[in-house]
Amino acid sequence: MDETATADAGDAPAEGATPGGPDGGDPVVVGEGVRKSYGDVDALDGVDLDVAAGEVFGLIGPNGAGKTTLVRALTGTTEAEGGLRVFGEPPREVDPSRIGLLPQSFDPPARLTARELVDYYGGLYDAARDTEAVLDDVGMADDADAWYETLSGGQRRRTCVATAVVNDPDLLFLDEPTTGIDPAGRRAIHRLIERLAADGTTVFLTSHAMDEVERLADRVAMLRDGRVVASGAPDRLVTEHGGAPRLDAATAAPTTEGVVEAVAAGVRDRLGTDPTVEATDDGLRVWGVRPEAIGDAVDALDDAGVAFDSLSWSEPSLEDVYLRLTGEEYARRGDGGPPDEAAGEGRRAADDATPGGGRAADDATPDGGDR
Amino acid sequence: MTRLGRIRTEAVAAARSFTRRRTAVFFTFFFPVILVVIFGALVRTQPTGGGLFAEPAGYYIPGYLAVVVLFTPLSRVGSEIARHRDGGRFEKLATTPLSRAEWLLAHTLVNVGIIGAASLLILGLVLAVTDATLILSPALAALPLFVAVAVALFCGLGAVLGSLADSQDGVIAASNTVALPLLFLSETFVTPSLLPEWFLPAVAASPLTYFARGTRAITFEGGAWTGDLLVLTALAAGFLAVGAYAVPRTE
Numbered sequence: 001m002d003e004t005a006t007a008d009a010g011d012a013p014a015e016g017a018t019p020g021g022p023d024g025g026d027p028v029v030v031g032e033g034v035r036k037s038y039g040d041v042d043a044l045d046g047v048d049l050d051v052a053a054g055e056v057f058g059l060i061g062p063n064g065a066g067k068t069t070l071v072r073a074l075t076g077t078t079e080a081e082g083g084l085r086v087f088g089e090p091p092r093e094v095d096p097s098r099i100g101l102l103p104q105s106f107d108p109p110a111r112l113t114a115r116e117l118v119d120y121y122g123g124l125y126d127a128a129r130d131t132e133a134v135l136d137d138v139g140m141a142d143d144a145d146a147w148y149e150t151l152s153g154g155q156r157r158r159t160c161v162a163t164a165v166v167n168d169p170d171l172l173f174l175d176e177p178t179t180g181i182d183p184a185g186r187r188a189i190h191r192l193i194e195r196l197a198a199d200g201t202t203v204f205l206t207s208h209a210m211d212e213v214e215r216l217a218d219r220v221a222m223l224r225d226g227r228v229v230a231s232g233a234p235d236r237l238v239t240e241h242g243g244a245p246r247l248d249a250a251t252a253a254p255t256t257e258g259v260v261e262a263v264a265a266g267v268r269d270r271l272g273t274d275p276t277v278e279a280t281d282d283g284l285r286v287w288g289v290r291p292e293a294i295g296d297a298v299d300a301l302d303d304a305g306v307a308f309d310s311l312s313w314s315e316p317s318l319e320d321v322y323l324r325l326t327g328e329e330y331a332r333r334g335d336g337g338p339p340d341e342a343a344g345e346g347r348r349a350a351d352d353a354t355p356g357g358g359r360a361a362d363d364a365t366p367d368g369g370d371r
Numbered sequence: 372m373t374r375l376g377r378i379r380t381e382a383v384a385a386a387r388s389f390t391r392r393r394t395a396v397f398f399t400f401f402f403p404v405i406l407v408v409i410f411g412a413l414v415r416t417q418p419t420g421g422g423l424f425a426e427p428a429g430y431y432i433p434g435y436l437a438v439v440v441l442f443t444p445l446s447r448v449g450s451e452i453a454r455h456r457d458g459g460r461f462e463k464l465a466t467t468p469l470s471r472a473e474w475l476l477a478h479t480l481v482n483v484g485i486i487g488a489a490s491l492l493i494l495g496l497v498l499a500v501t502d503a504t505l506i507l508s509p510a511l512a513a514l515p516l517f518v519a520v521a522v523a524l525f526c527g528l529g530a531v532l533g534s535l536a537d538s539q540d541g542v543i544a545a546s547n548t549v550a551l552p553l554l555f556l557s558e559t560f561v562t563p564s565l566l567p568e569w570f571l572p573a574v575a576a577s578p579l580t581y582f583a584r585g586t587r588a589i590t591f592e593g594g595a596w597t598g599d600l601l602v603l604t605a606l607a608a609g610f611l612a613v614g615a616y617a618v619p620r621t622e
Contacts, residue, residue: 077462077621101466107458109384111391116384123380124467147391163463173466 028053028171028202029074032083036069036226043069044080045226051219056193056203058217058234060210060318062326066226067206068104071175074204075101086171097125100169104176104206106160110149114140114159117148122166129168137195138162139188153180161189171202178209190216210319214238220318224326234318241325242316244288247297248280249308255279259304266300283308377469381477385451389481399447399485403438403493410560411435411501426562428503429591433583434559435497439489440518441579442550444482444525445532449542451478452533452618461619472615479526479611483519490518503591510589510596517589517600520607521582527610534617558583578606 029051036044043066051057059067073080076091086094108117118135122128135141138158148156161177174193178186186209193203193216207213213220214234221231230237257279264277267286276287284306289297294313301308390396411431414424424431455461464474497503505511529546536542555561556570557579563571574580585599 072462072621075462075466077465079621096466096468099466101463103459103462105459106463108460108463109388111388112384116387120380120384121463121467123383124377124464124469126468167467 026053026088027051028055028087029057029204030083030085031070031074034070034073034080034082034084036066036073036078036080042226044073044082046082047223047226047228049221049228049231051202051204053202054197054200055218056197056205056216058213058220059204059206059223060208060213060220060322061223065223065326067223068175069226070223071101071104071173071204071206075099075173077101077103097127097167098170100164100167100172102160102164102172102174102177104179108148108160108163111147113145113147114151114155114162115144117159118144118162118166121163125167127168128166131166134162134166137165137188137192139185154182154185157181158185158188161192165192165196169201171204172196173204175206176208177205178207178212186212210317210322214318222322222325229325230321237321238316238318241321242318243320243324245290245313245315247286247289247294248312248314249283249285249301249306250310250312251283251306251308253307255284255306259306260284262304263300263306266303267297270296270300289313374473378473378477378480381469381474382480385478385481386484389447389485399439399443400489400492402442403435403489404496406438407435407493407496407500411497411503415501423560423565427591428497428501429505430562430587431501431560432494432497432503432505432590433586434554435493436490436518436586437521437554437557437559437579437583439486439493440521440582441525441554442546443486443489444479444522445529445546445550446543447482447485448475448478448526448529448614449533449536449546450539452530453536453539453542456533456619457539462621465620470615471618471620472611475526475530475611475615475618479523482526483522486522487515487518505590506593508589508593513596513600514586514589517582517586517596517603520600520603521579524578524603524607524610527607527612527614530614531610531617534619553577553579558587578603578610581606 027050029049031047031049034044034047035042045066047066047070049057059070061067069078069080072078073084074086074091076086076094084091087098109120112120115131115135118131122131122134132141132144135144138161140155140158140162143151143155146155148159151159157177157180161174164172164174177193178189181189190212193205197203197216203216205213205217217234219232220234220237221228222237223229230241232240260277260279263284263286264275267273267275267277267289271289271293273288275289278285278287286297286300291313298311410424411428415428455464498505528549532545532549533542536545556566556574557577558574559579563574566574581599581603585596585603588594588596588599
């Protein structure tokens with residue numbers, strides 16, 4: 001999906017968000033200025049989004065960002081203010097056979113077997129998929145006769161996913177579908193989502209697993225404090241918000257200010273750029289090191305007398321975008337930057353952004369001078 | 372899937388869930404049995420004395436039946452709602468074609484089956500361990516109807532309690548608080564003559580009173596019972612409607 005990634009203040013539609021389906025048709029899901037409060041807490045504070053037919057849409061954000069509330073609003077299981085349309089209708093008026101839902105906290109009857117649970121939820125629809133095929137899709141065919149309460153956490157979640165797809169929905173809401181699932185189970189769920197998307201099912205996915213969203217989603221929205229702070233295709237978001245590649249050196253000795261300055265000078269000489277070098281918990285980090293410059297950067301470390309135990313180089317990922325725009329980077333790194341400052345940075349990214357989103361992108365990148 | 376199909380699907384799942392909880396099954400049947408043994412076999416009635424249990428044994432058949440007809444649906448439906456709410460099941464069901472009324476009807480059917488069996492057990496036990504006898508007449512065929520309608524009524528009330536209470540503990544406390552006064556002040560174990568006259572309108576306002584009067588007319592006293600069944604049916608329809616409306620759809 002070729003589009004522009006945006007950072008969005010939340011009060012205006014996200015420019016660059018796909019206004020319709022790949023075929024130019026009406027979007028399947030539309031939210032305009034969606035608001036929801038619990039007492040004094042604004043769970044959703046003017047969310048704008050749309051999801052095209054056949055799209056896998058990823059919604060990510062920290063705990064308490066409003067992801068589950070948004071899923072509930074879109075599935076009609078909670079009341080929210082603002083414009084909400086699913087298949088062109090208010091959520092509660094949508095034909096339920098077109099919707100599949102895996103709630104985040106879902107605990108089906110414990111003393112039914114996996115097969116009975118799929119049969120049960122399938123039996124509530126006019127037409128349902130074959131139970132055995134659904135169980136096979138989620139990798140539960142071999143354990144289908146065990147009571148739900150005796151299944152492992154991952155098997156339970158996979159069974160729950162099966163109950164969400166048993167009616168072969170046109171629009172599938174999966175709220176944290178792979179939480180607690182082992183890698184094999186995750187792969188089964190990923191394959192299922194990919195197959196459903198290939199068959200034309202629209203998937204609305206929330207997840208904390210960035211690699212999962214990056215792999216599966218055509219488009220992503222990042223939610224923080226009930227507002228969409230950025231949206232767009234994952235690769236575009238990474239390009240525009242993820243920052244530069246970085247080289248991390250793990251050292252036995254603490255990194256002093258003098259070492260940081262010496263490395264910065266060495267990298268400047270060898271790479272001809274003005275790098276950002278910073279001390280980390282276990283060594284130091286050099287930002288802006290392209291793959292072809294790794295050797296020169298390592299030489300600069302040697303020149304500065306840095307005795308490193310290991311080196312790692314990484315490209316920016318969706319996780320970097322997430323951490324940066326949701327203001328969690330400092331909290332995660334614990335490298336001296338106060339979490340409030342980080343949160344403020346994320347907030348600026350949201351508040352300063354126009355619907356076009358350029359300023360938020362500039363403000364948030366390492367090269368944008370905000371660190 | 373037709374409405375009946377959805378109700379059947381929900382009822383089958385609910386019945387399987389219940390019958391596989393052996394402790395719940397055991398105490399559903401054991402609780403009224405204890406009452407029959409204590410009051411029917413140990414305390415026993417004293418027709419020539421005063422106070423409680425001064426009536427012939429047959430007078431108390433409706434009271435023993437009322438124990439399961441009242442307590443079990445209140446606590447079961449209320450707890451089921453709390454369990455569904457805690458487990459996000461209503462959130463899931465709200466996106467399926469199953470309506471709240473269908474959900475309640477399905478669980479009412481399961482309760483009718485369970486409590487019907489428990490009532491049969493109690494009736495047999497009362498007849499076996501006390502001096503009570505039944506009037507054998509065609510009207511006995513209406514006894515299961517009374518049980519079913521009363522169970523439906525209290526399933527509706529249980530749904531209301533389950534929706535109002537915020538936890539399973541709360542549901543149990545609320546259902547006991549509602550059920551105990553109803554049980555003893557609805558012409559079941561306490562005769563109207565033992566109550567102050569000013570309180571009798573409250574007795575007449577209790578739905579359980581019509582269950583007690585009707586079933587007593589059928590099993591012990593003879594006489595008209597259709598009026599009681601009609602009142603009970605009308606009340607059951609009302610409570611089921613309110614209960615269906617109260618079943619949570621959302622968080």
